[in-house]
Amino acid sequence: MDIYTMNSFDPDLIIESPGRINLIGEHTDYNMGYVLPTAINKKITFRFRKNKSEHICKVYSKDFDKSLTIDLRKVVRSITEWENYVLGVINEIQKLTDELRGFDCTLESTVPLGSGVSSSAALECGMAFGLNQLFNLGLSESDIVALSQKAEHTFVGTQCGIMDQFASVMSREDHVILLDCNTLEHEYIPINLEPYKIVLLNTHVSHNLASSEYNTRKMECEQGVAILKKKYDTVGTLRDATLEMLKTVKDEMDNTIYKRCMFIIEENERVMAMTKALKENDLKTAGKILYDGHSGLSELYEISCPESDFLVNFSKGIPGVLGARQMGGGFGGCTINLVHEDVVDDYIRAISAVYYEEFGLRLTSFEGFPSKGTSIIYKK
């Protein structure tokens, strides 16, 4: 694949699109609630150029050393997962405009895959953002966010919420976004954690189950809403419900549905509490909210796994660690930890050793720096 040799590829456009972290607010997005994410300094770099073709596009992934040829007249789902993110985005763009023409693109990523930091949104949003620039499609940032989310629904099959795509595109350096997933109203909250750091620990547990379980959780929440609605006509989604309301319908609900709803209602409250803690620079409270969030997603939403539980429990005994929880869609990925800068190295050393002893898996770690969203690095 000569033309894709990274050195010889002369791009018209270079785009960087980041992964994201989420301080708190898991699975609240598709329940129309609140989230507190931001982009991080791990990103996918896209090099684009128009080719002379009307319909033929080539996309090369350096990390997989695989390329994909697309005929714009026949964009269909693939059996290869990463290809569906690209194809899904092209398919959604074609619903909005007929201005797409042949292009070549190379991808190179520092976002760890399947680790709860949304390499998928980075890929979708970078592709959409880049094609918008390359062909002057006139799409707005909100169009890019929305079509990228839709691509995941239609071509990948995960009924995801809006958080990841919103964070990937809209983030600002040194801020987290308090996002209302119902109205998309948002506020940029400055984040200064000094002398603490955001440490991400990658469990390296693959979350294959995540997509089907994810869709199941979404359905369970909808079942909860249907029961709540019968009694309270103000409840359109779980963001409208309170714990008091939920308790009054407990006997009409399967216990699993009850636990799912309870988690979402409490998780929305935690987003508000975390926002307040950040504004007041109350990092001790911020850390406690992380631990509480983890208990909820482990016991009520049941999307944790032994590896994540182990890491979070171990962290509780370490001085200088204020809080920890599993982050993202569930069943592994990364934990997010709030750790004093003086103990970061010792903490990582100690937790990696016990983790290896317990599971035979090597932890990897990195620091999460709140960073800006998808952007143009170069344009001819």
Ligand code: GLA
């Ligand atoms: C995945 C989804 C998001 C969100 C998180 C859980 O990352 O893509 O929409 O639901 O899981 O908070």
